Amino acid sequence: MTNLQEFRESTRQWLEENCPQSMRTTMVADEIVWGGRKAEFKNPDSKLWLERMAEKGWTCPTWPAEYGGGGLSKDEAIVLQQELDRINARPALTSFGISMLGPVLLEYGSHEQKAEHIPKIVRGEIRWCQGYSEPGAGSDLASLSTRAELQGENYLINGSKVWTSYADKADWIFCLVRTDFEVPKHAGISFILFDMASEGVSTRPIQLISGASPFCETFFDNVKVPAGNLVGEVNDGWSIAKRLLQHERTMISSFGLASGQGDRGGVTSTMDSVEGAAMHYRGDKGKLSDPVLRDDIARFKIDSEAFAHTSRRSVEETKQGGPNATSSMLKYYGCELNKRRYELLLRSLGSQSLGWEGEGFADEELQVTREWLRSKANSIEGGTLEVQLNIIAKRVLGLPDLLSLSKK
Numbered sequence: 001m002t003n004l005q006e007f008r009e010s011t012r013q014w015l016e017e018n019c020p021q022s023m024r025t026t027m028v029a030d031e032i033v034w035g036g037r038k039a040e041f042k043n044p045d046s047k048l049w050l051e052r053m054a055e056k057g058w059t060c061p062t063w064p065a066e067y068g069g070g071g072l073s074k075d076e077a078i079v080l081q082q083e084l085d086r087i088n089a090r091p092a093l094t095s096f097g098i099s100m101l102g103p104v105l106l107e108y109g110s111h112e113q114k115a116e117h118i119p120k121i122v123r124g125e126i127r128w129c130q131g132y133s134e135p136g137a138g139s140d141l142a143s144l145s146t147r148a149e150l151q152g153e154n155y156l157i158n159g160s161k162v163w164t165s166y167a168d169k170a171d172w173i174f175c176l177v178r179t180d181f182e183v184p185k186h187a188g189i190s191f192i193l194f195d196m197a198s199e200g201v202s203t204r205p206i207q208l209i210s211g212a213s214p215f216c217e218t219f220f221d222n223v224k225v226p227a228g229n230l231v232g233e234v235n236d237g238w239s240i241a242k243r244l245l246q247h248e249r250t251m252i253s254s255f256g257l258a259s260g261q262g263d264r265g266g267v268t269s270t271m272d273s274v275e276g277a278a279m280h281y282r283g284d285k286g287k288l289s290d291p292v293l294r295d296d297i298a299r300f301k302i303d304s305e306a307f308a309h310t311s312r313r314s315v316e317e318t319k320q321g322g323p324n325a326t327s328s329m330l331k332y333y334g335c336e337l338n339k340r341r342y343e344l345l346l347r348s349l350g351s352q353s354l355g356w357e358g359e360g361f362a363d364e365e366l367q368v369t370r371e372w373l374r375s376k377a378n379s380i381e382g383g384t385l386e387v388q389l390n391i392i393a394k395r396v397l398g399l400p401d402l403l404s405l406s407k408k
Helices: 003-018 044-056 074-086 096-108 111-123 237-253 274-282 291-318 326-354 363-379 385-396 402-406
Strands: 128-131 147-151 154-161 172-178 189-195 201-206 215-226
Touching: 003 074, 096 111, 096 128, 096 237, 147 172, 154 172, 154 189, 172 237, 189 215, 189 237, 274 291, 274 326, 291 326, 326 363, 326 385
Parallel strands: 128 172
Antiparallel strands: 147 154, 154 215, 172 189, 201 215
């Protein structure tokens, strides 16, 4: 038996002994574990599952064991994920610290910063939010104006951010600030971390058309932050910001992976798949009666499978060097695929997709309608689709910059 086979056997045995039965079911929205100082666990098994996975470092299986990660090789991590999938195990922890900050902190952070923050991310003891976009700096992120002035051993931060996901629930923020207004805009930006409980930090949720408020406006009024919280070099934050955006886009692209996997984060049974919903609402004696809808669903499932295989291959290819411009391709297609999924679900529901509240509609039907509205933001978050197309054109296809050509 090879070492990898032995690892698979021991992993399978450990999961059988340690993964609670309720954690082997499709995730529901109000049981997603975000961790942090204000963490709440509706299902006690969720807390137990997190503690057991964190103790092994398997919430972040490939991160260095030195900082609490699993220390697994790429191949071992693949085996672990396969075994988790085999028993339909829920993710033990969902975290921007895992999907965005942690990887760049491991790459750019000091040993002291890694030692302070990485173990807490692995154990789910800290919940992070991202301070990037501003009222006047969205797609043109480098135009940000939130100011950080060095005063002795601290930075004094003033300004505001917008579309800050879950800022009202986060413990800490990783934030882009301007530390030099005299140099070209990309050159005067720094990347800094600070506690959301700091004096001068305030948040205000933004209600969306879906009725939810996952985004916030975030305000900084003379917030004092230790200079040691600056990651990397002063005025070199744009390099870190771009790297983090690659990780974020890879994370957002996973919205498309749920398309064919029956995991829709809270919508149960009938809505676990597009074809399941269509058969329930449009089926006739075990057959999907609408030939056009049937054809569109078949095409969608083929595209979903192709995207899933491409995503897995891309992740495996980039394990060694980290994400690259390919993340923009995955983000673009994954988000478009996710939006197609909800369009098909609405078509499958027919008039049952018109509900918002009240009698006559099942909870899962109302949830689909709201998530359909929410999916429209996929085109914007993590960089607009237009920005992704520009990156693909320049970084992947190697096409010339039209602006540069016009100046010649």
